Amino acid sequence: MNVLTTLAADNQPAGDESPEALVARLASAGRAAQRVLARLTDVRKAEALRAAAGMLRAAERDILEANAQDIAAAEAKGLTGAMLDRLRLDAGRLAGIADAVEQVAGLPDPVGEVISKSERPNGLQLSRVRIPIGLIGIIYESRPNVTADAAALCLRSGNAVLLRGGSEALQSNRAILAAMVAGLEQAGVPAAAVQLVPTQDRAAVGAMLTATGLIDMIVPRGGKSLVARVQADARVPVLAHLDGICHTYVHASADPEMARRIALNAKLRRTGICGSMETLLLDTQFPASAQVVKALADAGCELRGDSRAQALDPRVLPAGDEDWDTEYLDAVLSVAVVDGLEAAMDHVAAHSSHHTDAIVAADPAAAERFLAEVDSAIVMVNASSQFADGAEFGLGAEIGIATGRLHARGPVALEGLTTYKWLVRGTGQERP
Numbered sequence: 001m002n003v004l005t006t007l008a009a010d011n012q013p014a015g016d017e018s019p020e021a022l023v024a025r026l027a028s029a030g031r032a033a034q035r036v037l038a039r040l041t042d043v044r045k046a047e048a049l050r051a052a053a054g055m056l057r058a059a060e061r062d063i064l065e066a067n068a069q070d071i072a073a074a075e076a077k078g079l080t081g082a083m084l085d086r087l088r089l090d091a092g093r094l095a096g097i098a099d100a101v102e103q104v105a106g107l108p109d110p111v112g113e114v115i116s117k118s119e120r121p122n123g124l125q126l127s128r129v130r131i132p133i134g135l136i137g138i139i140y141e142s143r144p145n146v147t148a149d150a151a152a153l154c155l156r157s158g159n160a161v162l163l164r165g166g167s168e169a170l171q172s173n174r175a176i177l178a179a180m181v182a183g184l185e186q187a188g189v190p191a192a193a194v195q196l197v198p199t200q201d202r203a204a205v206g207a208m209l210t211a212t213g214l215i216d217m218i219v220p221r222g223g224k225s226l227v228a229r230v231q232a233d234a235r236v237p238v239l240a241h242l243d244g245i246c247h248t249y250v251h252a253s254a255d256p257e258m259a260r261r262i263a264l265n266a267k268l269r270r271t272g273i274c275g276s277m278e279t280l281l282l283d284t285q286f287p288a289s290a291q292v293v294k295a296l297a298d299a300g301c302e303l304r305g306d307s308r309a310q311a312l313d314p315r316v317l318p319a320g321d322e323d324w325d326t327e328y329l330d331a332v333l334s335v336a337v338v339d340g341l342e343a344a345m346d347h348v349a350a351h352s353s354h355h356t357d358a359i360v361a362a363d364p365a366a367a368e369r370f371l372a373e374v375d376s377a378i379v380m381v382n383a384s385s386q387f388a389d390g391a392e393f394g395l396g397a398e399i400g401i402a403t404g405r406l407h408a409r410g411p412v413a414l415e416g417l418t419t420y421k422w423l424v425r426g427t428g429q430e431r432p
Contacts, residue, residue, distance in 0.1 A: 019199070023207035026162055026195050027214035030135045033192035034160035038132065042109040044187065049105035049152055052183035056098040056148065059179035063094060066175035067144065074142075074168050082272035082329045087142045087168055097148045097176070104152040104396040110414045111158045125425040130418045132158035134216035137208045138399065139164045139230060141222035144172035149397040150219075151180050151194040156396075157417040162215065164197040164205060166222065209234040219412070221400045224327070239412060241377075241403035243327040244274030245353040246385045249281040249344040249370070251361035256288035258382065259360045260295050265384040266358070268299055272329045274401060275356050275388030279324060279334045281344045282309070293335065301331045308337035324351045341366050348374055354403045356380065356388040377403045377410040 017025075037045070056063070067089040074087055089097075115128040136159050140146045147163060154161035165173040177196045185191055197204050208215060212235050220230040224243045231238055248266050250259045266277035280296075282289040290312045297303055297315040304319040305312075316335060323334040324347075338344045348357050358380035359370040367381040378388050378401070388411070390398025395413035402408045408416030 019201055019203040019207040020210075022199065023162075023197070023204060023211055024214060026192075026197065027135055027137075027211055029192035030160040030162050030195055031214065033190040034132065034135055034158070036190050037155065037158050037160060037193055040158075040189070042111075045109065045156055045158070045189075046105040048184050048187035048189045049101055049156060051187045052152070052180040053098040053101040053105070055179040055183035055186075056094065056101065056176065059175065060091060060094055063172065063175040063179065064089060064091070066171035067169075069171045070144075070169050077168075079142075079168065080330065083142055083168070085270065085272045087144065087172070089144060089172060093145070097145050100145075100391060100397045101148055101152040101180075103391070104149075104156050104414075107156065107396045107414060109156065109158075110418050115420055122429050123427055124429055127423045127425075128420045129423055130415075130420050133417055133419050135160045135162060135214065136417065137162045137164070137211070137215040137218045137236070139205055139208065139218065139220045139222070139226065141166035141226060142168040143221070144169045144176055146221055147173045147176045147196070148180060150399055151177065153397055153399055153413055153417060155184070155189065155193060157414045159417055160193045160195075162195050162197065162208065164208060167200045170200065205229075206233065209236060212236060219399050239400070239402050239404070239408060239416070241274070241353070241355055241401050243353050244276065244355040244388075244401070245278050245325065245327050245351060246275060246356045246358070246388070247279045247281055247348050247352055248277045248358045248360065248385060249338070249341075249348070250283060250286050250289070250292065251341065251344075251359055251363060251366050252283040252285035253363035253366060254283075254286060254360040255362055256286075256291060259286070259288065260292050262358075262360055262382070262384050263292050264295055264299060266386055267296065267301055267333050268331060269384070269386050271331050273386065273389075274327075275386050276329065277333065277358075277385050278326065278328055279336065279347075279351065281347055282312075282335065282337050283341075283344070284308070284337050284339050289337065296333060301333050303333055303335050305335035306337065309335040312337075327353070341369060345370065345373055348376075352376055355401055356385045358383060358385050377401060 110130050113130040117127045138150045181191050215236050218236045218238045220227045220240050293312045303316040304323045305316040310316045354376045356378040357376045361367045390411035390413045398411040
């Protein structure tokens with residue numbers, strides 16, 4: 001397959017074309033492609049995504065070679081192990097990316113869903129119907145799987161997408177997108193429905209953020225500094241979360257073995273994902289706190305705790321004030337001992353980023369209070385916070401985890417990429 005070598009040349013800035021002009025050109029092409037998408041049937045969109053998944057599998061060698069180039073460059077730059085883990089692809093992970101695209105193809109199409117219907121006393125018939133948002137801009141860093149997930153979710157929901165990936169995954173992103181576009185074009189989807197901004201010039205990000213009237217929504221996925229910049233500078237609506245400061249509170253009633261297993265999984269399964277536990281709260285009445293802390297330390301996790309947590313194990317280092325507000329994305333964990341459910345929820349309220357917070361408890365009343373009173377996008381009982389993922393929620397994939405209160409919250413998948421319009425049907429009514 002030779003399409004992988006063509007994407008780098010496609011859509012390159014023309015001559016001395018400014019970032020603003022480049023983004024405007026790509027966005028205009030994307031908006032035109034979105035009008036084509038709006039006419040495609042559910043079946044056609046699903047077929048296109050299955051074809052894209054097939055091309056991802058067919059291009060495995062090329063994609064992994066491209067990823068190896070990115071990994072080598074990242075290692076030379078001294079990226080952390082967690083960042084390398086986010087970036088790295090192998091045959092299994094690539095197969096998972098293709099599978100996720102196919103899963104999105106199999107999901108119900110939200111476009112055209114009738115949300116509500118009513119009839120007014122004057123005979124007017126009103127309905128609210130889901131429609132695509134339009135052209136979505138996605139700005140992300142070192143996760144090449146976002147390229148495929150975003151393309152699949154946007155296309156399935158009838159949106160065009162303009163992607164701006166990070167320099168760390170440049171070659172991987174180009175290879176993944178080229179494979180997907182080859183499959184989409186085979187199924188009659190215009191290539192401009194899914195585009196990658198071809199320059200790493202940071203001014204292109206600014207151009208996307210101010211492309212009012214061209215880009216309908218921006219979704220940032222990356223570190224705190226990226227998301228903060230997007231939220232500060234955007235003139236386009238933004239759907240975002242800052243960081244994943246996720247807590248797990250072990251209640252006094254928790255089963256000790258369950259608490260140990262959940263703590264290990266929530267922190268160490270994959271430390272570099274946004275659903276990784278960053279703070280462990282241990283109830284002062286929980287009888288097996290020392291065993292949980294020992295298991296984490298024995299597994300190689302660096303622990304930073306308050307004075308009571310330090311008393312549980314000599315390997316617990318003293319925590320500073322900043323530790324309670326840090327997303328480590330590494331095998332580092334802050335640990336505090338708290339005086340009951342109320343104190344645990346107070347700590348979460350003070351330090352959570354409202355992404356995902358969990359309680360381990362056998363007491364159903366405590367669990368229900370935690371569910372009701374903790375104000376996060378995802379709240380869990382007796383489960384690892386690493387389940388905070390669109391695929392695990394049965395959504396096929398996700399654009400990201402939204403932690404705000406408007407439009408969408410939690411894993412943003414197909415429904416979160418739609419809006420609605422009112423349809424009004426009359427028989428000649430005039431307003432008195």
